Amino acid sequence: MDCQAQTIEQEPLESGEYCTKEVHAEPFSFLTDVTLAPLCGTGAENSCTCDTCCCQEERVIDPDLQAVNMQLHFFINKADNIQKTLSELAVDREAYAASMQSFLFTCQPFFNHLEQTARSPLSDNFLLSESKRSQLFDFSQTLCNKLENLLLTCAGNNLLSLDETEPDGLSHFYIGQCGLGPLRVTFFRYCQLTPYLAEVNTGLFKRMRWNVDQLGEMDNTEYYFLCCEDVNTLPEEDSSSSSQDSGAKMWSIGQWIQVSPETDNINDWIICSIPQGTYLKRVILGSEEPTCSIATDCLLQLLMLDHK
Incomplete structure (x- = not known):
């Protein structure tokens, strides 16, 4: 274009x-587990069922981006776990909204890393090819789609509001x-x-x-x-x-x-x-x-x- x-x-x-609105959240200690998070689909408990996930079998991830790909799936799995709580009989609306705010906050550094790396000609001592750049943007779009679907699902279950005129709207x-x-x-x-x-x-x-x-x-x-x-x-x-x-x-x-x-x-x-x-x-x-x-x-x- x-x-x-x-x-x-x-x-x-x-x-x-x-x-405008600022989002404040508690420190995100669970990010220390990012490097240990399994790839999407490696294990029944971590299997991916989302339509927007980038883990299709035919996709070949550049070796230089495998660590970033693992981080992406950590957030995908985290979003899936949050959505699973929707099936619980009693969900505290206020607590759920706070949990969502915190999760969105913890995704910010990862989004920054993707954007800043993709828009830089050099990163971690390797030349950023157009293929690598495209994959980084795809990672960002995948997580963006996942979060969007999660928020829409939560709103559909009356756990949060998407009305920007409301003080706590998302x-x-x-x-x-x-x-x-x-x-x-x-x-x-x-x-x-x-x-x-x-x-x-x-x-x-x-x-x-x-x-x-x-x-x-x-x-x-x-x-x-x-x-x-x-x-x-x-x-x-x-x-x-x-x-x-x-x-x-x-x-x-x-x-x-x-x-x-x-x-x-x-x-x-x-x-x-x-x-x-x-x-x-x-x-x-x-x-x-x-x-x-x-x-x-x-x-x-x-x-x-x-x-x-």
């Missing part, structure tokens, strides 16, 4: 909403971070297509978000989104619709342009229940949803052009 060729002139559309989760010169880019994945602007139907639905921080400067963060535009959505339709069953869609990357509050004054933010903004469309990606790595590549190319 040629991202640069599809970059368009900035043109504001109707708008959006943004909500509408999105962290999937990596990388550096780009003076910029730090952090990625998030929405569990499902989520209205760009809460309480108002714009026909736009969020799938990813990138926080772009200018290092060395205070309070200078830009927000970009991977959005799906449902071209068949009418303004009067229910804004809570996920657009999953609608017709033609168009994917794009756009920038959050804050409208309200008009300043960064803390008092203005306190009295503003939901921030408002416009969607400044920057890149057209077509009718098919891009993978997380392809979408991020396009965003990074856009940032490089903007910061030349």
